[in-house]
Amino acid sequence: MQQCPRRTILGGIGATMAATLTGSTVAAPDGDRPKASTTTESSFDDVLAYLPASVAEDSMGVAVTNYERMREADQPYGPSPPINTAEMDASNVSKSAFVTSYTDEYSQPLTVLSGDIELPESTDSSETDAGVEYEYYEPESDGVVGSDGDVVVGSTDRETVEAAFDANAGEADRLLEAESAIESGLSTFPESDARSVQISDEQPTLGGFEDVDIEYSVTAQTVIDADTMEMSVGIELADESDATDELIETLESQFAYAATTGEPSVEVDGSFVSTTVTRDLAAERAVREHESPGYLQVERDFDIEDDDLLEIEIGRGDPTPIEDLTLEIDDEPYDREIWADGHGKLEEGDTIVVDMDDVEPNLSVSLTHEHELGSSSSRTTILSHFRFESSYDIDSGELTLEYADDFSLDGEEVFLAVYDERPIYRLDEDGSEPRVSTQPWDGETMSEGDTATVEDVEVGDTVIVGWKGTDYDDSIWQHQADPPGRARFEYEYDSETLEATLDFAPISPDSESEPTDDVERSASEYELQIDGEPADTQWTDEFETVSTGATLEIDDVAVGSDVEAVWAETDTPIGRTQTQPSIDLAYDGGTVEHVGGDALPAADLEAEIWAENGSYTLALGDEIDGDFEDGDSFTVDAESVTDRSGDDVDEIGAVNHVLVRYDGQYQVGYAFPER
Incomplete structure (x- = not known):
């Protein structure tokens, strides 16, 4: 291939990179990069002419x-x-420009x-101002x-549609004539089968190079054969001195998740920099068809003091060479001689091991498979939750913890932290700091009952017991300091009446909490x-103190109202609901019957x-006149339902469940066949 006189090949990018010229960036005879054409050079003239x-x-x-080529x-x-x-068949599209x-x-x-491409039969006729029908x-x-x-x-408005027709007819200015950067970018790889160009103040191609002024970025794909494609990425720089080795390495990184047959080739033509690779589609298909080992399952019963090794079973995966796998413990590579346990390959059902001396609470374990498309990982955490019992005295602000697990812990590594709210874990930023932090068991070996x-x-505070820290991901136990009591709600659809009742009884009938029949709090x-505003009637209007059974009745509460009972001082919810009607339904052999609840239009x-063959809809107004009330029923079969597109159905198969929705948004009843 003849080298363009203006083009130089950059060396020194890396020892393994081959800097060569490629067929997708052949220079024009005069030594310049290919220029835009509106006639023969681009195979997309027929669609680009419509861009106004x-x-x-x-x-x-x-x-x-070009979908035919792709x-x-x-x-x-x-x-x-x-x-x-849904009105058009995508398989009939040969080319697109968007x-x-x-x-x-x-x-x-x-x-x-x-x-x-055929439009639906029900279309309207029109004409642009320039006379295009x-x-x-x-x-x-x-x-x-x-x-x-x-x-x-296609467009969001008719004005743009008509502008497109006028542009093609030569009756309106075209985009490629108005935006030279778009025109140049699209003509950079003239033999490609798919290409895109972007102009923007922030080019996604070059994350981390905010100070580099880029005229445009372009990507291209060219089909070589069924198993091979050529991929290219290029940028036009405002200043050719910005074409540094570091910038070129960033361009090459765009191919990190593609299987390639060699190293990227790089070309620099003045201010234009591009890199190209050959994509191995057969290798990509093989990777995607191969299931990487994963779904790590730690043995349930192990003795950290007596066992020598902790066994972890591989829950899924095809046979994969051990040398392609990496096991990490707390984000550090673990000795393959230990964890592989003699395996040459790893697959579903195999067991890997961790030396018990390396096992501790909240231990992160990940198995990563490196392949040509990047990597696939499976993670688990060992000993991530321990049992504690807690009691909270809201008046004194004291929370007492009792360790309730039989696993001994080194108290020097255990932290107790209090946050104003549940800490949010984000990878890209530091978490909030706890308001209170302490190590109450420092210097002790924790055992059950401490x-x-x-x-x-x-x-509303969140209390965390953490291992080696107080962050969210250090947690081995969490608890929210809730106010006393809960709220239960009942809603009468016909009268639009809401009842809110306080309850101080234990959440579970088997709870070991102290009896609460005599609990009284200030109303x-x-x-x-x-709906976020205090109701017209409050417990203080009816009571001085409240206990289990204290009930408010509120009239004129519309369907769809958001209702909350809160601890007034902090707005901490103790119960919430959205008011809506409800229906009791029964399913029997394809018939759904109203067996109780509200009567609804x-x-x-x-x-x-x-159902077995998909999901379907049925308008009850087509089956029942007036209200749907106790004793009424409707039939579910292929003749009565339609699919999600509104089309008739041949066979629905076995029904899994039926949901009835009111006013397009409220789920008011369910029916399930007997299993």
Whole structure:
């Protein structure tokens, strides 16, 4: 291949990188990169001609795809045209061009499709201001879809659709004429079968290079044969001195999750930098068809003091060479000579081991399979939860813990922390700091029955027992300091009446908590809220003190109201509900019967049927006149239901369950066949 006089090949990027010229970036005879063409050079002229200048944005992208060519490659995931409507068959699309806007928020204002595409029969006829005739319809997915007989154009509005037809007819400015960067980017790899170009202040191609001024970035794919594709990434720099080795390495990293037949080739042509690899589709298919070892299952009964090894079973996976696997303990590689336990390959049912001397609470274990598409990992945590009993005195702010496990712990490694709220764990930022932190068992060996007390605990606080720290991921036990009592609700649909009742009884009838029949609290400590605002009637209006059974009755509470009972001082919820009607349903041999609950207008009800062959709907207004009430029934079969697209159904198969929905949003009743 003849080298372009202006092009230089960068060396020194890495010892294993071969810097060569590739066929997808062949120079033009005059030594310049290929220039844009509106006639023969690009195979996408027929769809690009429809892109009007009116869709131009400061931050935008244009992508074109030749699906006939891309389908020749046996990819793990085939190309899918950008069709958001069920009225068109994606398999009939031969080419596409679509525009993406990033200026204010992500949107796709225009899509152009060519191929043997038929619009629905029910279309309207219209004509642009320039006299171009076209057919159009408005799909259920919103927007407008139109056709001039050659291509199909989709947009969010008719104005853009008409601008596209006028641009093709030469009656309106075209995008490629108005945006030279888009034009140059799309012509950079003229023989590619799919390409995209983006102009933006922040190019996703170069994360970490915010100070580099980029005119445009471009990606391209070219089908070589069923098992091979060529992939390229390129950028046009405002300043060619920014074409550093570090920047080129960043470009090469774009291929980290593709199986390739060699090292990336790099080309620098003045201010344009590109890198290209050959993608091995057969290798990618093999990786995706291979199930990596994972689903780590730690043996349930082990003795950390008497056992020498901890066994971990592989719950799934195809035979995989041990040398392709890495076991990490607390994010540090573990000795393969130990954990592999003599295995040459690892698969479902095999057992790996960890030396018991290395086992401790909250131990993170991960098994990673390195392959040509990157890696696959499976994780588990050993001894991540221990039993503690707690009692909270809301008046003194003291919370007492009693260790209730038979596993001895080194008290020097155990922390007790109090947070104002449940700490949120995020990988990309530091967590909140605890308000209280202590080591009450420091210098001791903890055993069952040991206790500790922490002070200054407020309602709603989260208390954590942590191993070697106080962060969320250090936790081996968590508890929220809840206020006393719970709230139960009953709602009468016909009268729109709500009852809210306080309950101080133990949550479980088997609870060992002290009896609470004599619990009394000040009524001022509790508040009832409806849709975020205090209800007109409060417990203080009816009681000075409250105990189990203290009930409020509120009138004129509309369906769909969000109701909460809270501890007034901190707004900590003790119970919540959303008011809605309810129906008791029974299922018997394909018949669903109303056997109790509210009578509701059948016209406002829809049944969702989840069955062996799919999910279906049935409008009860088509089956029942007036109200659906006690004793009424409807039949679930292929003749009465429709699928999610509204089409008739041949066979639904065995029914799993039936859900009845009121007013399009409230789930008011369920029916289940007997098993």
